[in-house]
Amino acid sequence: MNQTIELLCRHTSIRKFTDKPIETEQLNAILVAAQAASTSSFLQASSIIRITDSNKRAELVKLSGNQPWVGEAAEFFVWCADFHRHQQIAPDAKLGFTEQLLIGAVDTALMAQNALTAAESLGLGGVFIGGLRNSPNEVVELLNLPQQVLPLFGMCLGHPAQQPSIRPRLPQSLVVHENSYAEELDGDQLAQYDAKVRDYYTHRAGADKIMSWSDQITAILAKESRPYMQSFVQSQGFATK
The missing domain is CATH 3.40.109.10 (NADH Oxidase)
Known part of the structure; x- marks a missing residue:
C-alpha cells in the first residue's frame, strides 16, 4: 500500500x-x-x-x-x-x-x-x-x-x-459482488465478522456496548428512521416529482 x-x-x-x-x-x-x-x-x-x-x-x-x-x-x-x-x-x-x-x-x-x-x-x-x-x-x-x-x-x-481504535469493516466477500448480485448471504462469513465486532466492542475503551454487528443493525432497523424526512425533503423543493 x-x-x-x-x-x-x-x-x-x-x-x-x-x-x-x-x-x-x-x-x-x-x-x-x-x-x-x-x-x-x-x-x-x-x-x-x-x-x-x-x-x-x-x-x-x-x-x-x-x-x-x-x-x-x-x-x-x-x-x-x-x-x-x-x-x-x-x-x-x-x-x-x-x-x-x-x-x-x-x-x-x-x-x-x-x-x-x-x-x-x-x-x-x-x-x-x-x-x-x-x-x-x-x-x-x-x-x-x-x-x-x-x-x-x-x-x-x-x-x-x-x-x-479502528472499527472492523465487513469482509469484502459480503460487500463485493461479481457480475451480478449474490442474494444468498454467506452465514459463516457473517458469523466470523459478528464475532470480530463483538470482540472489538468488548475491548474498546469505555465498552459502552457489547454486541455483534447483526445485533446492532437489527436494533437500528427495528425502529422508525426519521419518518418525517420525505415531507421535509419535499418542503425544500426536492423529490417532488
Missing part, C-alpha cells in the same frame, strides 16, 4: 478535540480539496455552511441530539445539497426531480469525504453528524436556508484529543 491508502484505512471518527484552532492555511487547503471532488455533469450541486457564530453552534448542539463535540470542535460545517444557486442562474430550470436529490446528495458526500481525508492528512480529525436530520426544519430556519437547499449532515473538524 502507499501513504494515501494507508491514510484512508486508518480512518476513525474523532469526537474529542483540543482547543487548538485550525490554521487558516489548513482550512483553505481542506476546502480546496473538498471542491476538487467529482461532480455529476459538473453541476457542483453543493454548498457548505461554516458555523462561526457561537450561539448558532450551541443551538446546533441541541438540534443534533445534544452531541457536545458539535460545540467543542475547532470547526463545524453543515453540508447541503444546493440547486438554489442554479435556479438563480437559470430561473426556468426544471427542478424538483428525485434524480436531482440523488445528484445533490452524492456530490455533497463526495465533497465532504474529500474534506475529511484532507484534514486527516494534516493530522486533524473529525466526525460526520447525521443528527442534524433530527430537527431539519429547525436547522433550515436557524441557517436561513432557502428552497432548493437541503441540509444533509454536519461535520466536526479539529485537533484530536483521542485515538480511537
Whole structure:
C-alpha cells in the first residue's frame, strides 16, 4: 500500500478535540480539496455552511441530539445539497426531480469525504453528524436556508484529543459482488465478522456496548428512521416529482 491508502484505512471518527484552532492555511487547503471532488455533469450541486457564530453552534448542539463535540470542535460545517444557486442562474430550470436529490446528495458526500481525508492528512480529525436530520426544519430556519437547499449532515473538524481504535469493516466477500448480485448471504462469513465486532466492542475503551454487528443493525432497523424526512425533503423543493 502507499501513504494515501494507508491514510484512508486508518480512518476513525474523532469526537474529542483540543482547543487548538485550525490554521487558516489548513482550512483553505481542506476546502480546496473538498471542491476538487467529482461532480455529476459538473453541476457542483453543493454548498457548505461554516458555523462561526457561537450561539448558532450551541443551538446546533441541541438540534443534533445534544452531541457536545458539535460545540467543542475547532470547526463545524453543515453540508447541503444546493440547486438554489442554479435556479438563480437559470430561473426556468426544471427542478424538483428525485434524480436531482440523488445528484445533490452524492456530490455533497463526495465533497465532504474529500474534506475529511484532507484534514486527516494534516493530522486533524473529525466526525460526520447525521443528527442534524433530527430537527431539519429547525436547522433550515436557524441557517436561513432557502428552497432548493437541503441540509444533509454536519461535520466536526479539529485537533484530536483521542485515538480511537479502528472499527472492523465487513469482509469484502459480503460487500463485493461479481457480475451480478449474490442474494444468498454467506452465514459463516457473517458469523466470523459478528464475532470480530463483538470482540472489538468488548475491548474498546469505555465498552459502552457489547454486541455483534447483526445485533446492532437489527436494533437500528427495528425502529422508525426519521419518518418525517420525505415531507421535509419535499418542503425544500426536492423529490417532488
